Amino acid sequence: MKRRGVIMNKKAIIYARTACKGQDDSSIGIQQQIQACLALAKKSGLTVVNTVSHEGVSGLNGSKKRLSNLLTLCKKKKAKALIVYDIERLSRNCNDYIRFSFLLGMKGIDLLTVLSGEEWVKELWTKYYKTALSRVIKRGIAEAKKRKSLTV
Numbered sequence: 001m002k003r004r005g006v007i008m009n010k011k012a013i014i015y016a017r018t019a020c021k022g023q024d025d026s027s028i029g030i031q032q033q034i035q036a037c038l039a040l041a042k043k044s045g046l047t048v049v050n051t052v053s054h055e056g057v058s059g060l061n062g063s064k065k066r067l068s069n070l071l072t073l074c075k076k077k078k079a080k081a082l083i084v085y086d087i088e089r090l091s092r093n094c095n096d097y098i099r100f101s102f103l104l105g106m107k108g109i110d111l112l113t114v115l116s117g118e119e120w121v122k123e124l125w126t127k128y129y130k131t132a133l134s135r136v137i138k139r140g141i142a143e144a145k146k147r148k149s150l151t152v
Contacts, residue, residue: 012046012081012112013074014038017089021056030055033085036114040083044112049077059092067091067100074109086115094131 016033028036030053041048052070067090074082082104084090091097104111 010046010080010110011049011078012041012044012083013070013077013079014041014048014051014083015070015089016051016053016085017057017059018055019058028085033089033114036085037083040112040114041081044081046081046083048083049079059088059090061093063091063093063096064099067096071100071103071107071109074104075107079109081110081112083112084114086113087111 014034014037016030016037018030018033034051034053038048050073052073054066057066070082073079087097090100101111
């Protein structure tokens with residue numbers, strides 16, 4: 001049920017992550033992320049049923065298993081929303097983020113962020129497109145070489 005653009009009567013899970021243990025004052029730490037996410041949950045009329053945090057975990061490496069576990073938890077707790085401080089907390093790996101975002105959508109789980117992250121999403125899609133395009137071009141060159149229709 002929605003009221004004035006606010007999701008009502010839904011369960012949510014909060015996820016917070018830092019790359020360094022004991023994150024210094026120059027970046028937002030686990031507790032600050034959680035507090036900001038709790039405020040967003042309250043504003044959105046969500047009931048937080050679980051909070052997951054990882055300290056000292058890189059957003060570049062090993063995110064596939066971490067995100068899979070998070071999706072499993074969302075299903076187990078019947079959460080309809082996942083709240084993060086910003087989308088980079090989920091993953092800085094382009095492919096993992098896109099896959100996870102797609103799976104959330106397929107399961108009907110809304111992704112809410114304290115910070116919008118629009119610029120990062122644009123950058124993410126640009127990287128993904130360049131990577132995919134590069135792969136297609138390399139495959140085409142290799143096939144052309146096999147056919148001997150291209151000399152390099």
